[in-house]
Amino acid sequence: MQEANVFNGKKPLRDRLPIPIKMAYSLGTAVDMWGLWMYASVAFAVFNMYLGVPPWLVGLALTLIRVWDAVVDPLVGWLSDNLRSKYGRRRPFILIAGILSGLMLPILFLVSPSWVEIEFLGVSAVFWYMILSNIVYIPIISAFTVPYYSLGAEMSPDYEERTSIMSYRSVAQKISELGNFYALRFTNLAWFLIPGTGQKNTLLGLRVYTSIFGVIMAIFAVIIFFRVKERYYEKVVVKVKEKISILSGFGETLRCKPFRQMMVMGGAFTLGTSMVGSLGYYATVFYVAGGDKIIGDNWQFWMGVAFMLGGLMGVPLHAILAHRIGKREAAVVACCIGICGYGGSWFLYTPAIIWLQTIASCLMGMCAASLWMLHSSIGADIIDYDELKTHERREGSFTACASYILKLGNSLGYYFSGLILTWVGFTWKLKVQAPETILGIRASLASLPIAGLIVAIIFVLRVPLTKQKTEEIRRSLEARRGTV
DSSP: OOOOOOEETTEEOOOOOOHHHHHHHHTHHHHHIIIIIHHHHHHIIIIIIITOOOHHHHHHHHHHHHHHHHHHHHHHHHHHHHOOOTTOSSHHHHHHHHHHHHHTGGGGGOOOGGGGGOEETTEEHHHHHHHHHHHHHHHHHHHHHHHHHHHHTTSOOOHHHHHHHHHHHHHHHHHHHHHHHHHHHHTTSGGGBOTTTOOBOHHHHHHHHHHHHHHHHHHHHHHHHHHOOOTTIIIIITTOOSOOOHHHHHHHHHTOHHHHHHHHHHHHHHHHHHTTHHHHHHHIIIIISTTOHHHHHHHHHHHHHHHHHHHHHHHHHHHHHHHHHOHHHHHHHHHHHHHHHHHHHHHHSOSSSGGGHHHHHHHHHHHHHHHHHHHHHHHHHHHHHHHHHHSOOOHHHHHHHHHHHHHHHHHHHHHHHHHHHHHTTOOTTOSSOOHHHHHHHHHHHHHHHHHHHHHHHHHHTTOOOOHHHHHHHHHHHHHHHOOO
């Protein structure tokens, strides 16, 4: 299935994986995207616009959910690193958790509109349902995502093939992300319109939608289990009999300086963009579409299409750039594209020419897909760097720590989104918002992500792992413990 590791002088030839294997692996990003991020992408529209829960309360719920998610991830990473089975470390988690997360996805929307007026401890029962349903669901989806992303870091020891693997995964992510953007438009179908009112039953539509996507998630998990193997397991992992301590394992992980630099880079980007992630939807509905939610939902779908197309164009472009100028420098280019996209939203989100907003979305998608592809590829190089220092393969610990930082940034971003909406005076019952409310939303969308992207540029350039350095690390590892 894999080419042998052959050296031509001092330069190792690429350890290529067959395209069908990379495509099979990339399916897992759909499970992550729909199981983890679909909920966040529709939460404000469902719980604030449709049910009337205050935006700051929705933002607080999403923050607490992500904090819980970040607490669960390290435990899953530790369990995954220490599992020994005839199927490997990662694949049993991927199979079981992937199936369960798909089948249980609809429980997140099994809430009743009548619960809005019911209060417990002075807060709407809908808020508590958001919290409790995710307390149950998050450990299940985390048991898939952490082993899945850990597996990606150990599929090839080659500097450039890692970028290729992450490119396939990023392209699949952009395609599957379209499902999140289409979710609200799906609820506009005639099947979900309440007779005689012209209003839509958003909750019913989402229950049907998540049931369909949940079945697909389960199927994808089965395909990954049977098609993707664990390259390092037989030759490196099973030889280590001692289990990795959860505290010492994460202590060693956080002591890795290049890893800390990449986490600041990823955290800055995540916090800056997630802080205004929901504001783009509000800007589309209440500024570009003049408060018409049906039109706004339809344009949100086309924004998703543009976001996807931007990612599909950006990933191969930045993969080529990474080959020509290096991964760090390619990441800087991606950040600059993001600055143009978010800054340009001030001009491109306009009711005069509605479709112009798709250009901003395209640039944002190009930035996000390319940056996360390169982030993951550099992350695999960092794990090699750490193995050289510690003599251990701890992909699960690195994935979980990275996930903790990024999800913490996301959770704070969601909370700030709710605060921004409250601060600018957004009122969900009003079709036409006050001018100062619209101004606040647009200004936040155009400025806050740029600050995060500038910090990301500064820290990614500090990572010392060039292509030459990474290849030196690989040669040292293979001289010590053999090839994989």
